[in-house]
Amino acid sequence: MRASGDRHKTKGLLRTLVAVVLVALALFVLLIGVGAWALLYRVERPVPAGRPVQVEVPDGATTARIGELLASKGVVANSAMFRVQSRLAGADDRLKAGVYDLATGMPYDLVIDRLVKGPPVKYVTVTIPEGFVVDQIAARLEKQAGIPAEETLALAKGGAAEFVDDHPYLADAYAGSLEGYLFPKTYRFVEGVTAREALDTMLDQFDTEIAQVDTSAAEKRGLSLNELVVLASMIEREAQLDEERPLVASVIMNRLARDMRLEIDATVEYVLPGNRFRLRYRDLEIDSPYNTYRYKGLPPGPIASPGLASLKAAAQPAESDYLYYVLTGKDGSHTFARNLEDFLKAKKKSKEVFGR
Numbered sequence: 001m002r003a004s005g006d007r008h009k010t011k012g013l014l015r016t017l018v019a020v021v022l023v024a025l026a027l028f029v030l031l032i033g034v035g036a037w038a039l040l041y042r043v044e045r046p047v048p049a050g051r052p053v054q055v056e057v058p059d060g061a062t063t064a065r066i067g068e069l070l071a072s073k074g075v076v077a078n079s080a081m082f083r084v085q086s087r088l089a090g091a092d093d094r095l096k097a098g099v100y101d102l103a104t105g106m107p108y109d110l111v112i113d114r115l116v117k118g119p120p121v122k123y124v125t126v127t128i129p130e131g132f133v134v135d136q137i138a139a140r141l142e143k144q145a146g147i148p149a150e151e152t153l154a155l156a157k158g159g160a161a162e163f164v165d166d167h168p169y170l171a172d173a174y175a176g177s178l179e180g181y182l183f184p185k186t187y188r189f190v191e192g193v194t195a196r197e198a199l200d201t202m203l204d205q206f207d208t209e210i211a212q213v214d215t216s217a218a219e220k221r222g223l224s225l226n227e228l229v230v231l232a233s234m235i236e237r238e239a240q241l242d243e244e245r246p247l248v249a250s251v252i253m254n255r256l257a258r259d260m261r262l263e264i265d266a267t268v269e270y271v272l273p274g275n276r277f278r279l280r281y282r283d284l285e286i287d288s289p290y291n292t293y294r295y296k297g298l299p300p301g302p303i304a305s306p307g308l309a310s311l312k313a314a315a316q317p318a319e320s321d322y323l324y325y326v327l328t329g330k331d332g333s334h335t336f337a338r339n340l341e342d343f344l345k346a347k348k349k350s351k352e353v354f355g356r
Contacts, residue, residue, distance in 0.1 A: 180302025
């Protein structure tokens with residue numbers, strides 16, 4: 001009887017022990033579940049919804065690290081939940097590094113979608129006016145696009161050969177300069193654009209613009225593309241009114257036909273130190289192939305970036321017998337003359353208008 005009673009008592013103790021263990025295990029599982037639930041849905045420090053914030057996701061950041069960054073800025077309520085949502089969306093290996101303009105209290109799916117698409121591309125606007133020279137272009141690119149001027153000048157003043165594959169006409173560029181071929185217009189560059197990319201874009205634009213110009217007449221006169229651009233660049237610097245550009249072109253061509261020196265101020269101004277665009281009499285003695293007061297013919301290279309109107313005028317000058325022109329109008333208009341006598345009269349009129 002005693003042995004039977006002991007066995008009965010032992011079984012009871014075992015059942016009790018098993019029950020205690022099961023209860024403890026259930027409590028442990030419950031605590032784990034509650035802890036996990038609390039981790040996922042714990043309330044972060046309150047942040048006003050819709051407040052703009054900027055978040056930078058570094059290269060190589062894990063989903064966990066990204067979640068922590070987003071939660072610290074208040075973009076999402078919980079970093080762990082961000083990890084769960086990213087995993088469910090299959091986005092863990094598609095979240096892109098970069099700087100994002102987000103807002104506080106955004107839905108998880110919207111944040112994940114933004115990070116999968118990547119940071120928005122930012123642009124800078126750069127305006128290159130007609131008649132700019134490469135030094136001015138380099139300064140403008142530095143100011144408006146952040147491209148160091150020395151990098152632009154290194155390519156623009158002697159790096160034409162590096163662009164020849166895509167722009168074969170540059171094989172004839174004087175001294176390897178891109179002067180005259182960097183087309184003037186307003187450009188929209190991606191932020192962080194390099195000097196090479198910016199110059200290549202401007203050369204591409206030149207290709208687009210010159211394709212609109214009928215160069216057949218110029219080719220019949222024996223003008224190469226480089227000579228056409230040289231002519232257009234002089235027209236650009238000399239003429240202010242579009243309707244006068246073909247007339248200025250005709251004066252240049254007429255003087256060339258008569259083997260006369262062109263005597264164009266703008267070609268001398270081009271080689272003055274510091275791009276000084278105002279001549280003095282002693283400047284006319286500068287010994288340079290660009291000094292058309294000393295040397296006959298076209299200068300060896302362009303002196304500025306011509307616009308489309310000047311390129312068209314160079315390709316198709318007006319029919320005239322003019323040999324001179326003088327600035328006589330404050331609106332930029334010129335008086336055109338066929339002989340020296342009329343030229344001197346026009347100079348007298350110019351002095352009356354401008355006082356010099």
